[in-house]
Amino acid sequence: MSASHMDRVAALSKRRGFVFPGSEIYGGLQATYDYGPMGAELKRLIKEDWWRVMVRDREDVVGLDASILMAARVWEVSGHVAGFNDPLVDCKECKGRFRADRLAEAVCPKKPSRHPGECGHELTEPRQFNLMFRTKAGPVDDEAATVYLRPETAQGIFVNFKNVLETTRVRIPFGIAQIGKAFRNEIVTGNQLFRMREFEQMEMEFFCAPGTEEEWHAHWKEARLAWWRSLGVRAEKVRLRDHAADELAHYAKACADVEYEYPWGWDEVEGVANRTDFDLKAHQAGSGRGLAYRDEEQKAWVIPYVIEPSAGVDRCFLTILCDAYEEEVKPNGETRTVLRLHPRLAPIQVGVFPLVKKDGMPERARALYEGLKRTWRAQYDEGGTVGKRYARLDEIGTPYCVTIDSDTLVDGTVTVRDRDSMTQERVAAGQVGAYLEERERTWRRAAAAEPR
Ligand code: ATP
Numbered sequence: 001m002s003a004s005h006m007d008r009v010a011a012l013s014k015r016r017g018f019v020f021p022g023s024e025i026y027g028g029l030q031a032t033y034d035y036g037p038m039g040a041e042l043k044r045l046i047k048e049d050w051w052r053v054m055v056r057d058r059e060d061v062v063g064l065d066a067s068i069l070m071a072a073r074v075w076e077v078s079g080h081v082a083g084f085n086d087p088l089v090d091c092k093e094c095k096g097r098f099r100a101d102r103l104a105e106a107v108c109p110k111k112p113s114r115h116p117g118e119c120g121h122e123l124t125e126p127r128q129f130n131l132m133f134r135t136k137a138g139p140v141d142d143e144a145a146t147v148y149l150r151p152e153t154a155q156g157i158f159v160n161f162k163n164v165l166e167t168t169r170v171r172i173p174f175g176i177a178q179i180g181k182a183f184r185n186e187i188v189t190g191n192q193l194f195r196m197r198e199f200e201q202m203e204m205e206f207f208c209a210p211g212t213e214e215e216w217h218a219h220w221k222e223a224r225l226a227w228w229r230s231l232g233v234r235a236e237k238v239r240l241r242d243h244a245a246d247e248l249a250h251y252a253k254a255c256a257d258v259e260y261e262y263p264w265g266w267d268e269v270e271g272v273a274n275r276t277d278f279d280l281k282a283h284q285a286g287s288g289r290g291l292a293y294r295d296e297e298q299k300a301w302v303i304p305y306v307i308e309p310s311a312g313v314d315r316c317f318l319t320i321l322c323d324a325y326e327e328e329v330k331p332n333g334e335t336r337t338v339l340r341l342h343p344r345l346a347p348i349q350v351g352v353f354p355l356v357k358k359d360g361m362p363e364r365a366r367a368l369y370e371g372l373k374r375t376w377r378a379q380y381d382e383g384g385t386v387g388k389r390y391a392r393l394d395e396i397g398t399p400y401c402v403t404i405d406s407d408t409l410v411d412g413t414v415t416v417r418d419r420d421s422m423t424q425e426r427v428a429a430g431q432v433g434a435y436l437e438e439r440e441r442t443w444r445r446a447a448a449a450e451p452r
Contacts, residue, residue, distance in 0.1 A: 006263040009318075009325045010192055012337060016396050018042065018321065019193065031189030031196045038396050039317070041347035041377070043200075046231075046316050047179050049344070050202045053227055054177045054309075061175035061204060062168055066156025068181055069137060072146045074155050077286030078279060083250040084151055085128035086187055093121035099187045100126040105264075106188060131184040133197075149183040154308060156180075157205045158279045161291055172293050172304055173216065175206035179313070191264065193314040200313035205306050209295070210277065213305035217274045221256050224272055224309045228258055231316075232342030232445065233323045237261045238269075251278045258311070260319045269319055270311035277303040320345065324397060330422070339397030340420060343440040348379045348398045350436060353389055355405040357382050365404040368414070368429055372402075375433060394419055400439065402432055420445075 013019040018039035022032030035043050055063045075081050087100035091108070098106045098116045100123075108119040117123045136145040150156065157176045164176055179202045189195045208216045221240055228238045243255040251273075258270040280303050284291040292301035324339040343349055352369040354361030362382055369380040379398070381389050386403060393401055403415045413426045416435060427435050 005325070006191065006322070008327070008337075009321050012325065012339070012395060013039070013192075013321060016392075018396075019317075031186065032198060033193055033196065033314075038347045042320070042341075042345060043313060043317055045345050045347070046313060046320070047200075047202065049231070050227070050311070051177070051179065053230075054175075054202070054204050058175075060170065060173065061177050061206075062164060062170055064157055064160055064164065064176050064178045065180065066153065066160060066178060068150055068183075069135075069147045070150055070155060070159075072148060073286065074159060074283075075132065075148050075151075077282050078155050078158075079250050079282065080132060080148075080151060080155075081130070084132060085130050087126035088129040088187055089116070089123040089126050091116055091119075091121055091123055093119075097187055098123075102188065129185075129187055131186065133183045133185055150181075151184050152182050152310070153178045153180045153201045153203045154205060154275075154310065155279070157203070158283055159287075161205075161207070161280060162289065165293060172295075173206065173208035173212065175204045177202075177204040179203075191262070191318075193318040194262070194267070196314060199315075201310060202313055202316075203308060203310040205275075205308050207293075207304035207306055210302065210305050213274055213276070213307060216307045217254060217256075217272065220307050220309050221272050224258055224270055224311070228260075228269070231320060231345065232340075232443075233260070233319060234445065237323060239266070240272075241266070249273065251275050260323075262319075262322060269315045270309060272307070272309045275306040275308050277305050279306065280304065336391060336394055338394040338419060340445060341397035341399070343399040343436075343443050346397045346399055347377060348393065348396060349377045349400065349440075350379075350432075351389065351393045351398050351401040352378060352380050353386060353401065353403045354382050355386060355403055359406065360409060361404045361406075364408055364429075365402075368402065368404065368432065372433060372436075376436060390417060399443070400436055404429075 016038055017036035020034045020036055021028045022034050023029040055061050088097060089100045090097050094110050096109045096116060103115050103117060106116050108114045108116050111119040132151050133149040134146055137147045138145050157178055181198060182201045183198050186195055186197055206216060225240055229235050237260055239259050241257050241259050248255055253274045253276050255271055255273040257268040259266045260269045280291045292303045295302045324341045326338050326340060327335055328338060329335050350372055352365050354365040366380060369378055372378045390401055399419045401417045408414050412429050414429050414432060415424045416427050417424045
């Protein structure tokens with residue numbers, strides 16, 4: 001996978017309505033992206049899959065949906081006002097701004113073959129730059145009106161810990177999960193959806209008894225890696241990497257990243273952190289409200305420890321697209337572009353076509369489509385040659401296409417064409433639903449032996 005792979009993925013995302021640059025008709029707003037019709041569907045499917053695995057399938061995790069605007073005090077107490085900083089340096093010559101800890105990944109705007117500072121010009125001393133977006137709530141523009149757009153969804157969970165404990169049947173150990181927008185005024189953005197200023201997170205805070213946190217950390221590291229693999233991402237391209245002590249955030253005692261091998265190298269898609277009792281302890285002290293739970297065995301009030309798996313929705317989206325994108329030479333020598341999305345994540349799972357627009361084929365195809373769309377994300381298409389329709393659906397990752405032809409009118413069978421192998425099979429029209437179900441259940445990446 002090369003850097004141009006990334007350009008091709010970005011071109012396909014735009015061409016097929018997955019991702020558009022934000023505010024594009026006004027020249028764009030750096031590091032913002034809008035999800036098009038296909039992208040909105042894929043993004044929703046990613047979030048639904050995460051919610052299913054993290055909340056619905058578990059008895060020990062419940063959901064939450066907290067607000068983006070939070071009292072300034074939350075962020076003072078959590079340590080973000082003082083400590084959620086990146087070190088910033090300026091080039092004295094070109095005035096370019098860079099993250100001092102990521103110079104090796106940056107390029108000099110004047111001499112792109114060099115890193116900043118290696119181009120013969122001097123950089124300023126690093127200074128701390130706070131990543132939080134600040135705004136004012138209400139009509140009075142004074143300091144007391146300052147609020148922050150949350151830079152992580154986690155704090156919304158911590159401040160609601162007691163509410164959840166008191167209103168549900170969960171008991172330690174248990175988790176609270178949330179999906180929502182987060183905002184960071186990143187110094188340097190780039191790699192399309194990888195680093196944006198407005199993005200979405202899928203986070204879960206798992207509260208456990210002190211002394212059990214290492215066991216739970218190990219559990220969640222493995223569980224999260226397994227989820228990434230279940231998305232159909234190539235197994236050899238995802239891994240866990242433990243942080244070195246100097247990489248840890250101000251609240252963490254240990255952290256492991258789930259990393260993916262992007263066109264530019266291995267990088268983080270998810271962090272699984274041991275946040276200790278740092279946040280709840282700080283909020284207990286800061287708010288004056290008791291945030292301990294009653295441990296009946298010890299007959300004591302205890303502040304739980306927290307393990308946090310935190311994944312970015314947009315990074316997950318980018319990972320899935322990068323991994324699924326392939327260009328392949330067909331037996332006839334033509335090249336086709338195909339998105340090998342897991343059928344579970346395909347925005348359109350099945351295309352239904354009449355071979356030609358006559359002899360009752362459109363009516364038969366429409367009737368089949370109407371039936372399938374109750375269970376499957378289906379699309380009816382009668383425009384252009386069948387080859388063109390296949391090519392378009394290959395590019396949006398549709399795993400199966402069903403064609404109604406003259407044989408259908410005689411014997412009631414249809415052709416089902418498989419996106420990955422391009423093979424075609426005749427199936428009785430009434431059996432298409434069952435056929436798709438079986439194919440989705442047993443889907444595996446064509447090139448890999450491993451089931452997905
Ligand atoms: P990085 O080191 O890449 O800046 P981070 O360690 O600061 O990331 P976390 O605070 O652990 O990130 O956030 C959890 C997850 O949120 C990340 O793994 C990533 O998927 C996502 N995320 C963080 N910052 C951004 C961003 N600017 N744009 C898109 N996703 C992001």
